[in-house]
Amino acid sequence: MSDSESTTQAGPPPADMDEIFVEHPFRQFVAMYFRNYAAVAGLLVFVTIVGAALFAPMILDLDPFEMVDEPLLRPGEGGHLLGTDNLGRDLFIAIVYGARVTMAVGGAAAGITLFIGLTIGAMAGFYRGWVDEVLMRVTEFFQVLPPLLLAMVLVALFSPTLETVAISIGVVSWTGVARLARAEFLRLREQEFVKAARSIGARDRRIIWLVIMPNALPPLIVNAALTVGIAILFEAALSFLGLSDPNVMSWGKLIGDNRDYLLDAPWTVTFPGVAIFLTVLAMSLIGDGLTDAFNPKLRER
């Protein structure tokens, strides 16, 4: 609730402008992170999935859309580790390839979310006054529209492709980041080191990006980890509803494609769901780990 809890050490006022962003006790940070076993597990899962997304296609060189066997084989049957889906595609291969799309869309959407959110939040918090007023009204506007519904309309409007899905998710989910960034900026802009930077004649843009931003980053980085997770869930929901690019394999699409077979072939929806679940879980655990690492004090409680 109170400011001191939600954020990090304010950072000592630097003597030199260039020292502002090298002043990180990185080692302590890593040590703190690795003391949290759950966070380490999350990181492992994340690395595995990213690794699968990046390298598996190179090693396997398969087409996840290829119909390799009878439809709806049980896990293990016919040599298919996780069985086959309703079109006789290998579920394991589909999930491995799905990691690519899911991570790409999740990452891109999170990137867009952070970009919009940071820009708007930073401007509002830094300039205050009417800029803040206008930008906060815009934020409020996007908060009252149900995000999934709006994203569905946007995807419908621009026809479902990877890009439109990522952009739509970004457009509907930046408000939280903006509010967080604004709060941080409002707090930090009054700090001594910002005043110092201003007194030596630094331009607004430099102050925003090089002076305040690095100090505002810790809570935003934690938020970024969660944002990726939320974006992945979003993508899954859109794919599940059929609003996704049919040319690429994603986990949500696998669930959506096989939902009619839920009662007869539950594994076809269970496994892709496990993949989504683990990935988002990993992101949350990483987020928790980062929070601890940024705020060693909090952990004592």
Add this chain to the structure above:
Amino acid sequence: MQFLTVVIRRSLYAFLLLLAVIVFNYTLLFLVPGDIAETIAGESGGASAELMAEIRRSYGLDQPFYVQLFGYVGRVLQGDLGSSYYFNVPVLDLILGRLGPTLLLVVTSLLLAIFTGTLFGVIASQRPNGIFSHFITILALIGFSAPVFWTAFLLIILFVSMLQILPLSGLAEPLTESGTWQWYLDVAYHLILPVVSLSSIYLAQYSRLARASMMDILGSDYIRTARAKGLGQRVIIYKHALRNAVIPVITIAGLQFSHIFSGAVVIETVFSWPGLGTLAFESILRGDTPTIMGILFFSAFVVIIFNLLTDLAYRIVDPRIRLSNTA
């Protein structure tokens, strides 16, 4: 009196916000390829070119954009959301017809999440490092990480397919006469899985929140004073601390209302729940523009009202806010 000023100013903001929503919706959906002529042609299995032109004329779609926009804004402000392209009935009637099931689903889920969440949080706060506390942390992670439709599917596999004790979908059995007590019972029975699935996301989140704020409050001067006065632990928790622990939960719930409505879209689709969510989804697939605009407007309207109310509720529950925030 100051309270009244706040209410008036907030209402004015709300009105401007709604106006913006209307203009935004119309502009956005104006850009969608295809219009009612295609919709009607699609539904009726084809149409001649003359007929399609005639349809466009009769719906005023040959007018310039700004004329159409002003017309729409004017009508919405008079409470006329237009007519559904697909059902050919007023959109407002369609929405009101579907509102009940959605409110039932969303409000029940929210109440369940708030109530159980707070309860769990309070229990966990008693022993911050106890098993139950860890259990709640884990539950919160699971609730956050599992896609809501997947949770729903797992519940279906367990309770519908394997145990066969809960119904799969719908609001009630097809032939139950609505309004009878069997019907209400049936609805309650059908409500279980959708509500549990939907609240699963928020329940754990709220319990975490309640736990944190309980711990905050239990350490505060206010409670220390109460303790010093010799009040028992139970009284302190349930009478003094609890009230304050509920506040952040309600605040977050208010802010999240539009998200919960989003979750309802998915849950309604999974369970064929005849609410606004399924109507929205189907209208998007059918290209029923007036209905989509109507639902977007209406849900924004509900969220704005809900936010207004939680804001006021917040002021009532917490006297400190009433004093400080009226400026």
Add this chain to the structure above:
Amino acid sequence: MNKYFKMAAGGAAMLAATALAVPTAQAEPKQGGTLTMIYRIIAGHFNPAIASGTPTGIPGTQLFAALIRYDDQWRPQPYLAESWKIADDGLSVQVNLRKNAVFHDGHPITSEDVAFSIETIKANHPFKTMYGPVTKVTTPDKHTAIIHLSAPHPAIELAMSSQLGVVIPKHIYGEGNIRKNPRNSQDIVGSGPFKLKEFKPGEYIIMERFDDFFLEGRPYLDQIVFKKMAESTSRIIALETGKADLTAFASDPQELTRLKKSKHLTLTPDGYSAIGPLNWLAFNTTRKPFDDKRVRQAIGYAMNKKLMIKILYSGFAKRATGPIHPGSVFYSGDVNDYAYDVAKAKALLDAAGLKPDADGIRLKTTLNFIPGGAVWKRWSEITKAQLKKIGIDVTLKASSDFRSWIKTVAGHDFDMTLDSVFNWGDPVIGVHRTYQSTNIRKGVPWHNTQQFRNADVDAVMMKAGLENDLAKRKALYAKMQKMVVEEAPIIYINASPYHTIYNHDRVGNPPVDSIWGTSSPMDNVYIKQ
């Protein structure tokens, strides 16, 4: 047999004959009871005079009576018309109405209403060819209407039947723009065996027995509840548990496979020969390289239709070989069937000058498909996988809603698309529209969006459309099928595996005894217990 389309009106022709055609009908039909029918969608309105489509047609044919009806052997039977006669020159049809027929509001059904209905259908119904040759309808007396035609029109009897030729009251629908008439969906005044009791948009429609129906003793049922159930899993459970008695147009293989196991249910493909639903892949024949028929044929050979039918429909669907549904009297199997042959497909592509590049890709193209249905999505993915094998790289183009798909296809802005098109009984109504070069109309869906132009095909269809002799007409259509399949503007995959599923412990005289199936009046259906 060859008298189907020349059947002179026998005023005494009794309808009971159709009941006897059903082998299970040993028991005497009983009055009373409620039939619960479930369906995957519910229409926005139920006026078949201004829209085609089965969601409108199934309830629509209960609420509104047509002039004639058909048995399951393509034989027209009297219905609202007691008798009718096609003039020897084929240029007029005299219709004699039943004298006791009234609308649901008690107004007598007169020849005025018939004239009004035909004019309304002609002006508003999407099937322009249906009443296209009708010049005017005259009304010599209250119970006689004469339909005047500009040319012989063998499809006229089908156009007068089922959901195509319903009679609607002039005093209700005659005012204003009929499309915007609220009584298309609420307070409907119909002419059929059932009247509207309640319609809840998007959910259900309840119809109850119309006591003054013109056929004595009919209908047997007190009530029909027609309820939307979008999810196949819900339909499965509703039928299995006996909560629903009947569903139609069931084509989901999961649903069929599973319900087949239920002892109290009967699954039958009967009752769809008039609807004649075909699923196909259509080309934009004006776009390169699809203007080359060898490329189109190559794709025909590359598609493993047997496998598709097996995977998509668990083998429930019949193969479609050409533009006419296998259940039609005009069907001819004497066509090239494009048996799966990858080598031949590649050879044709080579001949057309599409050689593989370094990655083995010969052609990059796109495929559109109807949004919303799981089967279409699966279909598109299978097609993509199969065409990849002959070096065609297909990008699937999803339309997020139905109308943007329509806009794309009707706007001729596509390379290939999957589509489902119905024959609607007579080829003049549902087949010609897809191939006639005069019917290419940009912006209008299901009007030869392939932009297929072939003067010989045009000529054969023109002749067949005017031919009143069944045998000669059949021969003409056999020729037409062979020509169209050879030209391959469309690759035919299958007839939609539509099944009617009913609880045979409860439903007597199931609505499968007509070529129109459930899109015909269920006045004969009864509940057994």
